[in-house]
Amino acid sequence: MAIEKEQLKRMYLTMRRIRVFETEVNRLYAETKIFGFGHLYAGEEAIATAVCECLHKDDYITSTHRGHGHVIAKGGDTRKMMAELFARESGYCKGKGGSMHIANLDLGIVGANGIVGAGQPLSVGVALSIQMRKTDQVCVCFFGDGSTNQGTFHESLNLASVWNLPVVFVCENNFYGISVPQRKHQKIKNVSQRAAAYDIPGVTVDGNDVFAVYDAAMEAVERARAGEGPSLVECQTYRHFGHYNGDPAYYRPAEEVAQWMKKDPIPRLAGYMVEHGIATREEIRGFDAQIDQEIADAISYAESQPFAPVENTLVDVYTDIVEEGRNR
Ligand SMILES: Cc1ncc(C[n+]2csc(CCOP(=O)(O)OP(=O)(O)O)c2C)c(N)n1
Numbered sequence: 001m002a003i004e005k006e007q008l009k010r011m012y013l014t015m016r017r018i019r020v021f022e023t024e025v026n027r028l029y030a031e032t033k034i035f036g037f038g039h040l041y042a043g044e045e046a047i048a049t050a051v052c053e054c055l056h057k058d059d060y061i062t063s064t065h066r067g068h069g070h071v072i073a074k075g076g077d078t079r080k081m082m083a084e085l086f087a088r089e090s091g092y093c094k095g096k097g098g099s100m101h102i103a104n105l106d107l108g109i110v111g112a113n114g115i116v117g118a119g120q121p122l123s124v125g126v127a128l129s130i131q132m133r134k135t136d137q138v139c140v141c142f143f144g145d146g147s148t149n150q151g152t153f154h155e156s157l158n159l160a161s162v163w164n165l166p167v168v169f170v171c172e173n174n175f176y177g178i179s180v181p182q183r184k185h186q187k188i189k190n191v192s193q194r195a196a197a198y199d200i201p202g203v204t205v206d207g208n209d210v211f212a213v214y215d216a217a218m219e220a221v222e223r224a225r226a227g228e229g230p231s232l233v234e235c236q237t238y239r240h241f242g243h244y245n246g247d248p249a250y251y252r253p254a255e256e257v258a259q260w261m262k263k264d265p266i267p268r269l270a271g272y273m274v275e276h277g278i279a280t281r282e283e284i285r286g287f288d289a290q291i292d293q294e295i296a297d298a299i300s301y302a303e304s305q306p307f308a309p310v311e312n313t314l315v316d317v318y319t320d321i322v323e324e325g326r327n328r
């Protein structure tokens, strides 16, 4: 499926936006400007970008603990995201969700999720609601290789298959679940093999190739939108940082890291654009400068905002101790 020139430039900008956001967030954690755990998406940008390019604004996504890239690709505002990470009131979840809980229903972002394997059943629920409301929306469910050993993965694929639900399961196989390599946590080579057990289509693509992801995702999205049911798209990739911001990832062989760095999806796309006359090197440098500025602005904005007030700590929290009129 052909991608228009302007669309490709937009995709480059999105990938670069995710990369700079994550690189800066990594620095901000190290400088203790922000706190907690940050699971960075750098290296995996082609997946969220290409998949979300196949979606409409009113389509849904479910996400993971490594969710910043999904939010940005689905149209999230980097200022509101950064404010959330800085625990400021103007963040997406009023500064109370943080990195692992960014949600925004206006953008169809059902939420990042700190519980591995929790996004799959959520996506089935969303897809069931689409089917019951008889709209042509779809739900994309992003998840990692490690989560495919959870019961929730199997239950969700089974139910989505049996009920023919409009959901696209997108596995971001970065070959590790924390420090455990995929070959030690499951015997299958490709996660997509598991589609056969639920009689749904399953494909494996190079997740660092934005075109390969786009083609596979578009086919699955169109199938779901046409009422033909779920698919499993496995995108093979590699994270540039450790599992989380404090992990130096010593368990990964240097040679393996070096091999994957050569397949970095961003220079790959830039190279393609230059080679095919879609953008000049100078234009690419202009795009990079534009994104650097945008993320710098997002950080200044976040730092200028007031903290989430302590008295609102229990507001909007489902587990609030019931106090008349407070928990809405
Ligand atoms: C139910 C549950 N079990 C364990 C954890 C701890 N945990 C956090 S991330 C992670 C690994 C996830 O690996 P994968 O699904 O491949 O995603 P990746 O981090 O590689 O993107 C684990 C085990 C958790 N958060 N939730």
Ligand SMILES: [Mg+2]
Binding pocket: 144, 145, 146, 172, 173, 174, 175, 176, 177, 178
């Ligand atoms: Mg993984």
